[in-house]
Amino acid sequence: MDFNYLSATTGEQKTVRAAHQIYEHLIGMWAPAVIEAAHDLGVFSWLANRSGTVEEMSAELQTEQRATRVLLGGLLAYGVIERSELDGEVRYSLPSDFQQALLPGGTFSLVGKMLHDRHVAWAGWRNLGDAVRHGTRDQSGNDRTNQISETNYEDLTSGINFWAPPIVDVLSAALAETGWKKDEVVSVLDVGCGTGLYSQLLLERFPTWKAEGIDAPRIIRLATAQAERLGVGSRFTGTVRDFWKDGWGETVDLILFANIFHLQTPDSVQKLMRSAADVLAPDGLICIADQIVVDEARPVTAQDRFAMLFAASMLATGGGDAYTLSAYDQWLAEAGLERVAVLEAPMHRLLLIGHAGRHPLPA
Ligand SMILES: C[S@@+](CC[C@H](N)C(=O)[O-])C[C@H]1O[C@@H](n2cnc3c(N)ncnc32)[C@H](O)[C@@H]1O
Known part of the structure; x- marks a missing residue:
């Protein structure tokens, strides 16, 4: 022809x-x-x-x-x-x-991602049609969060470290530009920290800051070892804590949720937001880095297209979603919080959030 x-x-x-x-x-x-x-x-x-x-x-x-x-x-x-x-x-x-990127052991190695694909994702994608037919509800009819085992998270969290540097660049630049808490001792809480790279890179950039990463035992071992390797071990504390069951500790200035909300249901998002609001300092900031859809009707940007496909990957592996900006705004309002900025980073959007009515970023 x-x-x-x-x-x-x-x-x-x-x-x-x-x-x-x-x-x-x-x-x-x-x-x-x-x-x-x-x-x-x-x-x-x-x-x-x-x-x-x-x-x-x-x-x-x-x-x-x-x-x-x-x-x-x-x-x-x-x-x-x-x-x-x-x-x-x-x-x-x-x-x-x-x-x-392809050999094991390096900070940005993708070996963990490949193992995750081998152990979890391939099987999930095969059954995507079933997930669409039945949804991701448990036996009592409630939405399921995306739950994989701690061992699978050991693979996955090290395999997505490469996402962190450009995101931390974008966040650091925005904070430096506004002069937020310039030269102060800032306390960071890295919720579900994985290897902790987001808070650890912030510690590299802001020498007066200190951070606590909370996660499961095997993951905290990874995070603590990595903090030592990066030379920020004295300012990074890895704490074994279940963010559903355990208290969130003292008041903090900056709360990071990197790649946490796409694993959640709308109910569990709200629960996490309320916990964060409870421990956030009055002029504190929350940073959410996630796959956030701005315009579901017209996915014209690569960012929106990636987020929408990411939602399918969450469905395939058991629950969660790439939520829309308007859904986030509603959940924030219900927790007494308010979005103050949206920043674009590769494969992610960053939401900067403060207590409602208290714009934490200097004008
Ligand atoms: C997708 S990973 C993100 C890790 C890291 N924030 C990042 O972006 O690389 C989700 C993390 O949340 C942790 N996590 C899941 N449920 C948790 C819980 N109930 N309490 C504490 N951490 C949890 C997992 O162990 C995992 O490290």
Whole structure:
């Protein structure tokens, strides 16, 4: 068929164009399959700090040669590895920035994300249709929060550390610009802190600040170790605390909720907001960093599109949502709180919040 993809005019051409467009989405699963298979087989570790041929790699990793070449072709196609040819010999290598992201142990390693996909997300996505049919309610008919095990959170929280730096940049710049509590000793409460990177990066930027991260025991171990590695261990306290059952402690100046609200139901969001309002200093700030939808009707920005797809991933893995800005505003008002700013950051929006009627940011 003589067919120009971009200038389709007939009904058939438009259908074929639509099929192309949808097919591109349907093959989205190839990317994690290729990258995660390479991880499982040890391809990335093998390629660390060296270049090698298919023959060398498949001999050492005990993989089939032709299939290994196919897998490396996939990694090349996704721009993960590089290929060079000298005197007819083809060698593959892993650029150093990709090594940091693909090998275990580094602060921004995605290995935890891959393990989470392997253990939780793939199965969840297969059953998305069931979740849509039945919703995510428990046996008593209540909405379920998104609950995964502590071990699964160990994988996930380290695998999403890479989100933190640009978000903390945006937050720090906004706070520095307004002069909020400039040079004061600011206390930060990092709720469901995961590895604690958000508050720890703030401690790096604001040397007079101190932070407490609260989370489950295995996660707090990760956070405490990371605070030491980053050199902020003396100002970061990791506390094992269940934010539903245990008290929230003393009054604090800044409360962080990074990637917490998308796991919640509307009821549990409200409960968390009321707990935060209770311990927030009169001129204190709450920062929510999350997938927040501004315009559900017209998802024109990449930010809104990501948030809406993120909502589907929450549905697939058991509950939660990417809530709209107007829903947040309503919940805040009910807790006696008020939004004072919305900031854009990669894959997130940040809401800065104070007590209602007390604009905490200097004009
Ligand atoms: C999606 S992770 C976000 C972690 C971190 N804030 C970040 O953005 O990287 C959610 C975190 O909430 C923690 N969490 C869930 N339920 C909790 C509870 N009831 N009390 C304390 N922490 C909880 C989990 O263990 C996990 O570390």
